[in-house]
Amino acid sequence: MLVFIDRCTGEDHFSDAYAYEELFGGAIVKAACKWGHYSNNEDVVLAGSNPSAEDGEEAGTETSERKIDLVHQFKLVECNYMNKKGFKEWLTDEDNMTRWKKFFVDGLQEKDYKLSDEDALAKVEGGAMKEWKKELTNFAKFILPQWKNVMVYHDVKEDLEGAKIFYIGDGEGDNFYYINNLYRTEKF
Template sequence: MLVYQDLLSGDELLSDSFPYKEIENGMLWEVEGKWVVQGAVEVNIGANPSAEGGEEDEGVDDQAVKVVDIVDTFRLQEQPPFDKKQFVAYIKKYIKNLSPKLEPEKLDAFKKNIEGATKYLLSKLSDLQFFVGESMRDEGSIVFAYYKEGATDPTFLYLAPGLKEVKC
């Protein structure tokens, strides 16, 4: 299994069990998330509640909750939304912090293509949700989520140059 860690914070943000599609010259990875129900366990003990005078919904409240698989799996923490000024400031700081950690050939591609990826994200800014890794470190990568037209499940966007592949 491959896990993708944030180069800046070390947080695990994604794995190969969630296929991604490269967009914006490979600068962004697009990953489809899914809403899933967690904790709902139905146990059939063979009793017939109506024959025993019980109600159909009698039993234990199993605290079933709906979660987004990627958010839950990687313990992503939602952050308040950014306005345009805050977002641009974040990207500038991100570029400054990430650049020294990239290999020369990756750095060239990063510098060449980050502007296009930034414009793409800015065009969706009002629709984006912002997530950080479990450690909640300010200087780490942000994972972006939004809902495509008519979609009921979120789509996640990752800044690919900030991810490091780790074999587990």
């Protein structure tokens, strides 16, 4: 199983047990998600599993809560402080861009272990970062007009510098959107 781990907090946010695809030139990962009833003390069930019909428990019991499967699985928390204006500021913040540039370099070196720090930095500064920023802008143009349907999440550490996850529920379904370079992947 491939797990997507926040480079800043070290927390798991997503795995390939869920259907996903890359969008916006690979800058964004879109993962299908679904709403369900979950209890905080129940065993976590991976996507695609088939719970026994003999359990006899009804969805929506007193101790269960309606939430998104990925929120339950990865113990994500809604990020209540990020509004539309805050999203724009977060996406263009110079401190974030500096940190994300380092993440970009790290990502290139993880894909090609022979790549030196200088060579990876040269690739990033030689146009890769500019192209990535352009795709982030395209993502912002996609998400901002539908902000009323957006919910923002982060992990339990609630680190301001940690990656944010964007939920959009619309006519096409329920999906999470992750900024790809803010994650490293690990096989388990």
